[in-house]
Amino acid sequence: xxxxxxxxxxxxxxxxxxxxxxxxxxxxxxxxxxxxxxxxxxxxxxxxxxxxxxxxxxxxxxxxxxxxxxxxxxxxxxxxxxxxxxxxxxxxxxxxxxxxxxxxxxxxxxxxxxxxxxxxxxxxxxxxxxxxxxxxxxxxxxxxxxxxxxxxxxxxxxxxxxxxxxxxxxxxxxxxxxxxxxxxxxxxxxxxxxxxxxxxxxxxxxxxxxxxxxxxxxxxxxxxxxxxxxxxxxxxxxxxxxxxxxxxxxxxxxxxxxxxxxxxxxxxxxxxxxxxxxxxxxxxxxxxxxxxxxxxxxxxxxxxxxxxxxxxxxxxxxxxxxxxxxxxxxxxxxxxxxxxxxxxxxxxxxxxxxxxxxxxxxxxxxxxxxxxxxxxxxxxxxxxxxxxxxxxxxxxxxxxxxxxxxxxxxxxxxxxxxxxxxxxxxxxxxxxxxxxxxxxxxxxxxxxxxxxxxxxxxxxxxxxxxxxxxxxxxxxxxxxxxxxxxxxxxxxxxxxxxxxxxxxxxxxxxxxxxxxxxxxxxxxxxxxxxxxxxxxxxxxxxxxxxxxxxxxxxxxxxxxxxxxxxxxxxxxxxxxxxxxxxxxxxxxxxxxxxxxxxxxxxxxxxxxxxxxxxxxxxxxxxxxxxx
Amino acid sequence: xxxxxxxxxxxxxxxxxxxxxxxxxxxxxxxxxxxxxxxxxxxxxxxxxxxxxxxxxxxxxxxxxxxxxxxxxxxxxxxxxxxxxxxxxxxxxxxxxxxxxxxxxxxxxxxxxxxxxxxxxxxxxxxxxxxxxxxxxxxxxxxxxxxxxxxxxxxxxxxxxxxxxxxxxxxxxxxxxxxxxxxxxxxxxxxxxxxxxxxxxxxxxxxxxxxxxxxxxxxxxxxxxxxxxx
Numbered sequence: 134x135x136x137x138x139x140x141x142x143x144x145x146x147x148x149x150x151x152x153x154x155x156x157x158x159x160x161x162x163x164x165x166x167x168x169x170x171x172x173x174x175x176x177x178x179x180x181x182x183x184x185x186x187x188x189x190x191x192x193x194x195x196x197x198x199x200x201x202x203x204x205x206x207x208x209x210x211x212x213x214x215x216x217x218x219x220x221x222x223x224x225x226x227x228x229x230x231x232x233x234x235x236x237x238x239x240x241x242x243x244x245x246x247x248x249x250x251x252x253x254x255x256x257x258x259x260x261x262x263x264x265x266x267x268x269x270x271x272x273x274x275x276x277x278x279x280x281x282x283x284x285x286x287x288x289x290x291x292x293x294x295x296x297x298x299x300x301x302x303x304x305x306x307x308x309x310x311x312x313x314x315x316x317x318x319x320x321x322x323x324x325x326x327x328x329x330x331x332x333x334x335x336x337x338x339x340x341x342x343x344x345x346x347x348x349x350x351x352x353x354x355x356x357x358x359x360x361x362x363x364x365x366x367x368x369x370x371x372x373x374x375x376x377x378x379x380x381x382x383x384x385x386x387x388x389x390x391x392x393x394x395x396x397x398x399x400x401x402x403x404x405x406x407x408x409x410x411x412x413x414x415x416x417x418x419x420x421x422x423x424x425x426x427x428x429x430x431x432x433x434x435x436x437x438x439x440x441x442x443x444x445x446x447x448x449x450x451x452x453x454x455x456x457x458x459x460x461x462x463x464x465x466x467x468x469x470x471x472x473x474x475x476x477x478x479x480x481x482x483x484x485x486x487x488x489x490x491x492x493x494x495x496x497x498x499x500x501x502x503x504x505x506x507x508x509x510x511x512x513x514x515x516x517x518x519x520x521x522x523x524x525x526x527x528x529x530x531x532x533x534x535x536x537x538x539x540x541x542x543x544x545x546x547x548x549x550x551x552x553x554x555x556x557x558x559x560x561x562x563x564x565x566x567x568x569x570x571x572x573x574x575x576x577x578x579x580x581x582x583x584x585x586x587x588x589x590x591x592x593x594x595x596x597x598x599x600x601x602x603x604x605x606x607x608x609x610x611x612x613x614x615x616x617x618x619x620x621x622x623x624x625x626x627x628x629x630x631x632x633x634x635x636x637x638x639x640x641x642x643x644x645x646x647x648x649x650x651x652x653x654x655x656x657x658x659x660x661x662x663x664x665x666x667x668x669x670x671x672x673x674x675x676x677x678x679x680x681x682x683x684x685x686x687x688x689x690x691x692x693x694x695x696x697x698x699x700x701x702x703x704x705x706x707x708x709x710x711x712x713x714x715x716x717x718x719x720x721x722x723x724x725x726x727x728x729x730x731x732x733x734x735x736x737x738x739x740x741x742x743x744x745x746x747x748x749x750x751x752x753x754x755x756x757x758x759x760x
Numbered sequence: 761x762x763x764x765x766x767x768x769x770x771x772x773x774x775x776x777x778x779x780x781x782x783x784x785x786x787x788x789x790x791x792x793x794x795x796x797x798x799x800x801x802x803x804x805x806x807x808x809x810x811x812x813x814x815x816x817x818x819x820x821x822x823x824x825x826x827x828x829x830x831x832x833x834x835x836x837x838x839x840x841x842x843x844x845x846x847x848x849x850x851x852x853x854x855x856x857x858x859x860x861x862x863x864x865x866x867x868x869x870x871x872x873x874x875x876x877x878x879x880x881x882x883x884x885x886x887x888x889x890x891x892x893x894x895x896x897x898x899x900x901x902x903x904x905x906x907x908x909x910x911x912x913x914x915x916x917x918x919x920x921x922x923x924x925x926x927x928x929x930x931x932x933x934x935x936x937x938x939x940x941x942x943x944x945x946x947x948x949x950x951x952x953x954x955x956x957x958x959x960x961x962x963x964x965x966x967x968x969x970x971x972x973x974x975x976x977x978x979x980x981x982x983x984x985x986x987x988x989x990x
Contacts, residue, residue, distance in 0.1 A: 563862060568832045571859035575880040576788045583792070598881050605860045609904050620903030620941020627943065628886060641940055 155218050155280065156194075166225015168301030168309075173197070175216040176295065184243060184284050189216060195235070195489045199294030208290050208375060215295035217283045221276055229276065230303040231269040231283065232310050234317075235296025235489040237262035240287040244275040256288075259370035263292065264317055264487065268310040270303055290374055297489040316492040322366035324500035329359045331503040338510070350395035351506055357388035358499030365496045382423070382430050386416050389437040392502060393444040396467055399506070400451055412440060434478075441471050459509030466498075466505045473498050559608055566605060574598045599625075603663055607656035613646030615682060615693055615746070618655055622662050623680055626670075630678065633670050635699075640681030644693050649750050657722040658695075658744070661730070664719045665697040665742040673701025675739050685745060687729065688756075692747040700737035727753045778895050781807045781824040783815045783841060784857060785833050789880060793828065793857075796884040803891065812836035819845050826891050828878065830857045831865055839872045846873025846970065853894045863908045870966050871973035876900050898944075898959020899966055906938035909965060927968060934961040 158169040174197040175189035192198060198213045215236075231242060231250075238260040242250040250269040253260050271283075285295050299306060332355025339348035361384035363371075370377045390412045397405040415436070423432055448464035455461075473494040480491055487493075578594045580586075602625060611617050623639065630637050650658070662680075669678050682695035716732065723730035728746040735741035747753045780797050782805070784790040790808055797805045806824045809815035812835045819827075819841065827845055831838035842854050856869040856877040866877055876899040878887050890900060901909075927935065930951075937947045944958045951958075 560864070563860075563864070564832070567859050567862075567865070572786060572789075572832075572880075575859055576786060578881055579788055579792050595881070602860055605862050606904070609863055611904060611907065614907060616940050617903045617907040620939075623941060624902045624943070628882065637943075639942055639946055641942075 155220060156191075156216075158219065160223070163301065163305040165227040165302035165304055167223070168299060168305055169219060169223065170297070170299045171195075171217050171219075174295070174298065177214050177216075178212065179214060180210070180212045184214065184216075184246065184286075194295075195297035196486065197295050199296075199486055200292055210288055210290055211293040212286065212288050213293050213295060214284055214286045215298070217285075217298055217300075218280055219283075219300060221278050221281050224300065225302055227302040227304065228273060229271040229300055230306040230310075231271055232266065232299040232301075232306045232313075233269065233285065233296060234266040234313065235263055235294065235487055236267065236285055236287055236298075237265075237292065237294060237296075238287070238289040240285055240295075242269050243282075243284040243286070244271055245277060245282055246284075247275050249275055259290075259374060261364060261367050261370055264365050264493075265368070266310055266313040266317060268307055271300070291378065294486075296487075318366045320492075321362060321496040324497050325359050325362045325366065328355050328500035328503045331500075331507055332356055332359070334507070335503075347395050347398040347506075348510075350391055350398055351503065354388055354391035354395055355499060355503055357384045357391055358502075360384040361388050362496045362499065365493065379424065382433055383416070383420050386419065386433045386437045387413070388499065389440050389444075390416065392470075392499075393440050393447075395506070396444050396447060396463065399463065399509075400447060402447065438471065438474055441467075441474060445471050459512055462505045463509060466502055469501075470495075470498050563605065563608070566601060571598070571601060574601065599663070603659045604656060607659050608652050609655075611650070611655070613648055613650040614644075615647055615650065615658065615695065616641055616644050618650075618658060619662055619680065619682060619695055622659055622666070626663075626666055629670060630666075635669065635675055636677045638677065638679045638681075640679055640683075640696075642681070642683030644682055644684055645748060647693065647746060647748060654726055657726050658746075661719045661722050661744055662695070662697060664716075668740070668742075669697065669699045669701065673699045673703075673739055675699035675701030677737070687745055687747075690747050690749070690752055692745055694743055694745045696741060696743045698735040698737065698741040699739035700735070701739040703734050703739050777804045778802055778826060778891060779804045779806045779824040780826045780828060780891060781805075781809075781818060783809045783818070783827070783829045783833070783838060785810050785830060789830075789857070792884065793887070796888060797891075800888050803888070812838075812841060815841050816844065819848070822848065822850060825852060825895060827852050827854045828857050828891075829854060829869075829874070831869065839868050842869055842872040842874050855890065855894060861902055861905070863905050866905055867908060867912070867969075870969055873970050875963055875966050893959060894963075896956065896959070897963060898956055899963040900944075900959075901938055901962045903939055903941045906935050909969065910935055910939050912969065927965065931961050931965050931968075934958055935965055938962070 156174055157172045159172060160167040160169045162168075171194045173191055174194045175191050176198040177185055177188045177190065178198075179185045179188060194217075197215050200211060200213070233242075239253040239256070239258065240251070240262070241248055249272060250267075252262060252267060283298070283300070285298070287293055287295055299309070332352040335348045335352040335355065339345060339352065342348070361381055364377075364381050390409070393412070394405070394409040397409065419433055419436065422428065423430070444467045448467035451460055452464045477493045477495045480493060481487055574594060574597055578591065578598060581591050581594055603622070606618070606621055606625070609621075620639070620641070623637065627637070647654075666678070666680070669675055677700050679698040680696070682693055685692060685694040687694075720730050723744055726744075726746060727750045728744055731741075731743040731745070733741055780803055782790060782793050782797070784793065787810070790810065794805055794808060797803045807818045807821070809818045810833075812833050815829075815833075827842075829838045829841055829845075833841075838856070842856070845852055845854055853876075854869075854874040856866060856874045857880060858865055858877050859880050861877050861879055866874075869877070876890065876894050878890055882890075893900070933951065934947055937950060938944075942950065944962075945955050947958045948955045
């Protein structure tokens with residue numbers, strides 16, 4: 134009878150019988166005892182505060198139960214209770230803790246019927262727990278030797294479920310929890326907060342530089358990505374749950390479009406504006422269809438992924454074209470984004486739900502994007518600063534140059550004024566000599582000749598006129614051209630030489646200009662040669678005269694040697710008719726010129742007078758002073 | 761084209777007479793020159809003038825082959841007379857009478873249209889020789905003037921100036937030699953041409969300088985026109 138009753142009892146309450154059995158788990162050794170992760174659990178869909186005795190269904194864990202908003206109406210309360218049984222003896226003696234993730238949204242943990250934890254303060258708290266890990270220390274007092282029972286009662290107005298459940302030594306579980314919490318909550322929160330701040334910065338930058346429209350796209354993308362990612366790290370839903378869920382889903386699409394718009398603008402793609410506008414516009418009917426027919430989120434995620442792939446394609450093309458740091462960096466980021474998307478899609482079980490363990494990646498991509506661009510923008514700004522500094526330097530240099538040019542032109546203007554004054558004074562003197570002294574001398578000479586005055590009178594007048602001509606010639610501007618100066622003298626005296634029956638040979642080599650040859654020095658030179666030629670004419674009895682000049686080095690100093698040579702009687706100091714006074718005069722003039730005068734017998738047996746003049750008088754002047 | 765009677769006269773009288781006109785304010789010099797010209801069998805003194813006023817009438821009347829012109833006249837500059845004569849377009853050879861042949865004066869005169877110069881103190885026979893020489897087609901030149909001409913006629917290539925008549929290579933060569941002090945005869949020897957050819961080159965150089973100075977004057981005028989319009 135008892136056996137029959139027992140069988141009946143077993144038939145009527147199969148759950149109750151099975152409920153006595155332990156749940157399976159995997160165990161991994163750790164410091165302080167093994168950590169167990171449940172591989173199955175029992176669930177019951179029963180509202181109410183009590184833990185029911187019956188109706189438990191065994192299911193594999195994690196996710197012994199999970200329900201989506203598409204199958205249940207968002208806004209209604211849904212409850213599920215999960216139960217996990219284990220033997221205290223299978224775990225170490227250390228204090229224990231429970232770890233759970235993706236158990237949502239409000240939940241309470243009971244150990245052996247006693248409440249040990251609840252994740253909400255008020256029932257009105259709109260908790261967001263689908264991605265949030267929880268650590269629940271299990272008080273030793275609540276536990277008992279042998280079989281222990283953990284019941285998690287979860288309530289949600291949307292997706293409800295009991296996710297991953299782990300029990301182990303508190304220290305080990307807490308370490309695990311902290312690592313999970315960092316990657317699932319802290320890091321995404323920090324990254325997204327930073328992204329939002331960078332978006333704000335982009336807006337500020339854009340206000341300063343309205344032409345950089347990509348800054349605005351970046352800011353928009355940052356805002357949309359933040360909206361989309363908020364669900365990962367937020368603890369409570371900030372406003373109406375249904376609206377929040379909808380915005381989260383739609384933001385994915387628009388964030389992708391805004392990011393692509395930014396990248397296309399950055400690359401200055403042709404015809405980008407209509408394409409961007411079309412992509413934004415396309416989002417509206419998709420949104421409407423999704424909302425109206427409660428369709429899968431995929432109808433937003435698939436086009437968003439395609440747009441992301443389009444951006445990656447742009448990045449590939451740009452990599453081939455432009456290999457500068459900024460372009461390479463951004464191209465790599467856009468190329469990474471579809472990979473992150475695919476990874477996350479797989480992580481989400483293709484839409485079935487998170488694997489409750491690994492962190493999503495796309496939650497970081499918006500931030501990476503912003504950082505990459507701001508590096509690019511910062512580099513551009515730094516380059517601009519450098520360019521500005523260079524431009525300033527160039528400008529300063531130009532100003533200095535212009536100032537120097539002005540100074541030079543002012544100096545040359547002053548020189549011109551002085552030169553003009555000198556020229557006009559010379560002109561006045563010339564006119565005076567020409568129309569006054571010169572004309573009078575000419576007339577006197579003509580009269581003397583007509584009246585057959587004594588030769589001495591005519592000669593004196595002729596000499597006076599010749600001297601005057603030489604003075605005038607010395608005033609001619611020849612820019613240091615000694616050849617022209619001596620040539621002109623020879624030209625002047627050609628008639629006299631012809632009359633005296635002396636043939637003249639002109640021997641001239643290449644000579645550079647004497648920079649110091651001004652009117653005073655030119656007169657010295659002319660007087661020396663006048664004297665020398667005069668001596669040939671009146672004393673030598675020569676039939677031929679050589680006159681000329683050429684370059685010659687003396688004591689390592691470059692200069693010009695000019696000469697007058699004849700084939701006459703030759704140089705003889707003892708001769709009475711030698712005009713010693715004239716010779717003394719020209720020697721003095723040569724010294725005044727810092728030149729060297731040399732009188733000796735010529736190769737033809739006559740006299741050779743040589744005048745050497747240096748190009749640069751400074752070293753010669755020093756030598757003469759020292760000597 | 762020559763008048764048929766003139767042709768006849770030339771044929772009748774052997775070598776053609778050189779008709780000379782003199783503009784000189786100094787009576788002694790003028791007298792000296794006049795007598796020397798009259799004393800030459802191949803020359804004919806057609807007119808004399810002592811100032812610009814007289815000379816202008818003389819130039820209008822014309823009828824001479826060579827014009828000897830002083831520059832410093834009591835009522836103006838001989839340069840204006842030279843220009844007036846040059847602008848008549850007659851085949852007159854103009855010689856400047858000068859004391860020194862200093863470059864400013866001579867170059868001004870050449871720019872105006874003169875083809876050479878006589879030095880007042882030159883022996884009168886030399887003066888007459890120069891008149892015959894210029895008629896044969898030769899011009900005198902001094903090294904300093906040749907040097908100055910080189911600078912004038914080959915100006916800075918960076919400055920856009922109209923060069924109405926650039927020098928030929930040979931003319932440039934001649935001018936270069938002359939500026940280096942070689943005499944006409946020496947130039948002829950170096951270039952293996954006759955002395956007359958050198959004289960002709962110089963005369964042509966003078967003519968080009970005159971043409972260029974006229975073109976330059978026109979250019980200056982038109983540039984100023986441009987500027988004033990702007």
